[in-house]
Every structure is written in C-alpha cells, then in structure tokens.
Amino acid sequence: MADPAVTEIVDAVRSDVRAKLLDLLDEVAGRKVLMLDSTIVGPLDLIVSPSDLKDHGVQNWYKLSETAVSSDCSQMIFLVRCARVELIDMIAAQILADEAEGKDRMYVVVFVPRKTEQCVERLGRSSVRANVRIAECAVHYFPFDKDILSMEIPGVFHDFHVLGDPSGPFYAAKALMSLQSLVGTIPSVHAIGGAAKTLVDVMLRLRKEEQVSQALKEPKPLREQELCQAGVPPVAPLRNGAAASRRREGATSQAKSQPASLQPQPQEGARKAQGGPKISEVVVIDRRVDLFSVLCSQFTYQALIDMSLGVQNNSTDISSASWAKDRSTVRLSPDDPFYQEIRDLHIDRLGPLLQEKARAIQKTYSEKDNVKSPNEMAEYIKKFKTAQSAHPVVEIHINLAHDLKDAIQTEDYKQLLKLEDDITAQSTASQSCLDSIEDLMDDQKPIHEALRLLCLYSLVNNGIKA
Structure with missing residues (x-):
C-alpha cells in the first residue's frame, strides 16, 4: 500500500x-x-x-x-x-x-x-x-x-559505467532539482556508489548556482542603496546621530501608513522553509552496488509476467496467447485494486487466491434462485453488478497465471533454475557451472539467459578465471 x-x-x-x-x-x-x-x-x-x-x-x-x-x-x-x-x-x-x-x-x-x-x-x-x-x-x-516516478531513459548504466558518459547522472540531478521546486529543498541527500555520488555532486552544484542566481535577483536593502548613492562618500553614518534619528522616524511613519497588502511579504523560499519540505531525506543508489538482485530469478506474479511476456508502460502483450481472442494487450493498472492485491504474490500463492475469487463470483450468480422479495432483489442486483464487472478481470488473470505456471514447469526453465542455484550456492565446482553455461550456448538456448548466468557467475566468483 x-x-x-x-x-x-x-x-x-x-x-x-x-x-x-x-x-x-x-x-x-x-x-x-x-x-x-x-x-x-x-x-x-x-x-x-x-x-x-x-x-x-x-x-x-x-x-x-x-x-x-x-x-x-x-x-x-x-x-x-x-x-x-x-x-x-x-x-x-x-x-x-x-x-x-x-x-x-x-x-x-x-x-x-x-x-x-x-x-x-x-x-x-x-x-x-x-x-x-x-x-x-x-x-x-x-x-x-502511485509511488514510482521513472525518467524512462534506457542505457544510462551502460553509458556511465562503460562509455564514461556523465550525462545520465546530470539529467537525474536536473530531475531532482525539478522535484524540489514542487516539494521544497530536500535537507538530507546521501549517495551510495560512484554514479550516485556524481549525481549528488551535480545536484549540490546546481543548488548553489540557483541560490547565487536568486541572491542576485533580490533587491538590495534600503540602507545599502543609501550608502551607494552617487556623489556620497562611502562612510557609514553614526548610529546615534541626528540623521539616523530622522531615518528611524521616517521609516516608522511610512510603515504605519502602508496598508497590509503593501507590507514586505516573506519570499517564496521562506514560506517553503516555514512549512518544511515534503521529503526529508533522499538516498541515491547506483545500480552497480547491487547487481546480484537483478541477475537472479524472481517468482512474483508481476515479475513472471515481465519475464515471460514483457511489461511496457503498465501493459503486457497477450496477442500470442491462445485465449486472447480479440485482445492484444492487458492493462496492468496501478489503479486496479484487484491487480494491486495479487501482483506481488508468489506464483504458488496466486492460484488458490484466484480460485477463491472465481468461486465467489459463481456463488453470487447462483444466489439469484434464492431471491424472493423486492428488497432482496435490489440488494442482489448490486452484488451481481460487482461480480459481473470482476468476472472478465479474474478470467484474464486466471489464464495469465496458468500460462506462467506452464512456463516455469518446463524442463528448460528447471534446468536454468538449478544452474542458477548451483552458481549462487557455490555447491558445485566452478568449471562444472561454466561447462553448463557453455552447453546452453551450444544448444542454441536464449542467449540472454546464458549471458545472465555468465554475469551472475562472474559476480559471485569475482570474475572468470582464464
């Protein structure tokens, strides 16, 4: 939530x-x-x-x-x-x-x-x-x-760590500056990793430049203007002199005569500071400090959809599915409460929940035979409409879950999973794992899976020995 x-x-x-x-x-x-x-x-x-x-x-x-x-x-x-x-x-x-x-x-x-x-x-x-x-x-x-903002810039990791291009962290720093213009200045910013440090350094520099630019735009105080008048020597007047007394009296009478709308108002930055920033702390993490988690298999419903069918802009392509009929895409909307409930579930827990939802819908349909009075009919119509709107959604997710279950029950997937377990647990000889990865390539298995396992092996063993 x-x-x-x-x-x-x-x-x-x-x-x-x-x-x-x-x-x-x-x-x-x-x-x-x-x-x-x-x-x-x-x-x-x-x-x-x-x-x-x-x-x-x-x-x-x-x-x-x-x-x-x-x-x-x-x-x-x-x-x-x-x-x-x-x-x-x-x-x-x-x-x-x-x-x-x-x-x-x-x-x-x-x-x-x-x-x-x-x-x-x-x-x-x-x-x-x-x-x-x-x-x-x-x-x-x-x-x-509801809690994710993405810049949607592909290739930033490669550009920074392989090509040495710092434009990715620069644009991320500009994005954080833009966010702070909406929520107030973030008082505490931490960096973990090289790219994150570059981002934070750029953001702090941009923040200082913005402060200097704002200071130059602000009007000078009245006292500085008086001391800088043409033809007046740059000598500070006496605090208790006659001229100082006249200035104080004039300022007091002017303030009393001005309406409230003309009185000096606090600046926008001061108002934000008084209300406090909406974000108190930010931790920027370079993906490179944790490559392990993205190289391992995942088993939540949403992750398996992404692995099997791909998720782009909160939608997945189901045109290749036999049950899709006239549908080509399924919207995986964060505003859908049912999808919010099931997307982070393990695939083994998903099946029983979907069956329970389907039985509840069928039970609602069967209750029509027990309706006798007009009041009961009105109550049943409300339940029927709710069940009728949920029916196609549950049906789609049942079919999707069935396809995903079949995909992870294949021998090829089980073989990849076993090899991944052997690499992470280091339960078998290193050369045996490398031979298995080489066999995947020889058998023309998906190249991205072979490269994923090879990268995982290199990460776990601090490189690949020649």
Whole structure:
C-alpha cells in the first residue's frame, strides 16, 4: 500500500508534467501534427490521453522514423529527447521531404527535458531552410505507479559505467532539482556508489548556482542603496546621530501608513522553509552496488509476467496467447485494486487466491434462485453488478497465471533454475557451472539467459578465471 504522502507527491508531478505538455501544445495555435520520439510514446500515454491531444488541436500523432509522414496540417511539432541526437537527422529528413513537395509549414522542435547546443548545431548543419522554432519542455519524470516516478531513459548504466558518459547522472540531478521546486529543498541527500555520488555532486552544484542566481535577483536593502548613492562618500553614518534619528522616524511613519497588502511579504523560499519540505531525506543508489538482485530469478506474479511476456508502460502483450481472442494487450493498472492485491504474490500463492475469487463470483450468480422479495432483489442486483464487472478481470488473470505456471514447469526453465542455484550456492565446482553455461550456448538456448548466468557467475566468483 502506497503512502498517501508519497501518492500526493506523484500526483503533483503528474499534474505538473501534464500542464507543461498541454501548455506547449496551446502555444502553437491551430491544427497541428505531433511527431514523437519512440521512447516517449508509451510513457506519454500515462500522462495525457488521445482526447486531451485532440482537444488541444493535435489532428494526428506519429512515431518519428526515417520515413517521412504526409499531412495537410500547416504546423508540425517534434517532441524528442535531447539525449537522442541521432533523431535530429530524422527531423531534418521530414522537413526536407516537405520542402521537396513544396509544402509550407511551421515547425517546432521541442527537446525534452532541455535543448542542448549539440542538438541545435546538428539541426543547423542539416541545410533546413524552413521556418523552424526550437523550444524545450522540462519533463523529467513519468509516473508509473502511485509511488514510482521513472525518467524512462534506457542505457544510462551502460553509458556511465562503460562509455564514461556523465550525462545520465546530470539529467537525474536536473530531475531532482525539478522535484524540489514542487516539494521544497530536500535537507538530507546521501549517495551510495560512484554514479550516485556524481549525481549528488551535480545536484549540490546546481543548488548553489540557483541560490547565487536568486541572491542576485533580490533587491538590495534600503540602507545599502543609501550608502551607494552617487556623489556620497562611502562612510557609514553614526548610529546615534541626528540623521539616523530622522531615518528611524521616517521609516516608522511610512510603515504605519502602508496598508497590509503593501507590507514586505516573506519570499517564496521562506514560506517553503516555514512549512518544511515534503521529503526529508533522499538516498541515491547506483545500480552497480547491487547487481546480484537483478541477475537472479524472481517468482512474483508481476515479475513472471515481465519475464515471460514483457511489461511496457503498465501493459503486457497477450496477442500470442491462445485465449486472447480479440485482445492484444492487458492493462496492468496501478489503479486496479484487484491487480494491486495479487501482483506481488508468489506464483504458488496466486492460484488458490484466484480460485477463491472465481468461486465467489459463481456463488453470487447462483444466489439469484434464492431471491424472493423486492428488497432482496435490489440488494442482489448490486452484488451481481460487482461480480459481473470482476468476472472478465479474474478470467484474464486466471489464464495469465496458468500460462506462467506452464512456463516455469518446463524442463528448460528447471534446468536454468538449478544452474542458477548451483552458481549462487557455490555447491558445485566452478568449471562444472561454466561447462553448463557453455552447453546452453551450444544448444542454441536464449542467449540472454546464458549471458545472465555468465554475469551472475562472474559476480559471485569475482570474475572468470582464464
């Protein structure tokens, strides 16, 4: 069960992101077509609906690709991540294709979460002559659950630890700064691991820069202004002199004459400090400090769905299932109370619970024969509608659980699980485990499973001896 305070923060982030996106669409008045970075399409669905896009003038939306899109709209908006510089070439190809057909459009290229000189320079070198406006939209987080915010940036671990690219921690630090603008300054921030330390260092530097920038914008006190007047020597006046007495009397009378609305008000930062931050402490953890947990098999219902079918943007593809009929996807919504109840259960505990739910539904259906009075009928109708709405949901999860149970009962899966146990328990000779992994490769088993076990072996044994 998510903490209500955490859910409130996630809802605030969702509202903030939604407002930014819709305001961005409203800045381009009239009909327009929206071209989306493929890594944004899915997460965007968690924030705005197709009807929201239609209401704000978007006629059609497409994934940005190498193939140009034909549209009669006079305006086109590109929404892309600034980290994916290669997409600039696709944007240029779309614009050049329109120019070749003689189409006169206004183009807006929006970079998420910020525009970079690298992206702007690459677009400038593409020989695009059309009317192109460059903007940025500070969207850092996508809410995936009542207590989960994800930046949805794939490859950050590889880029930082393999390529030495610090842009991932930099954007994560910018995201934390953006979060603090909503919930107040987080007083305590801890780092575990190299990437986490880089992130925290960048965040503290950004915080200091923001404080300096804010201090420069604040007006100077009246006393400093008096001492800095032109033609006045920089000599401090006497505290008990006649001039000081006149200044005190004048300030007192001026304060009394001003209405309450004109009295100096506490600044926004001071008001936040008085109320206190909504987050008291943050611990940033580098994934590298715990690789073991992600390399081991998991047995909860949600984890097995992800392993077998894959979960993308709170949905799973069931088009290959024999029982799917006309359905292609199943929504695994965090707002569904039934799914919330079962998603973290071990697969062995899930079956009896689903059978109990199914029996309860059938029992409700059979109670219609015992209804006699109008009052009993009214009460039964309420129970019947509840059971009728739950029936298809329970049926889907029963079929999913049955498929998952079959998948983990296969000999291949049992073999992988035994080998994993041998590696983690170090119960057999190291060379025997390596030979088994090599046999998996020779037998053309899924390569990602063989590589997972090889990485697990290397982690447990501090490397692979030659």
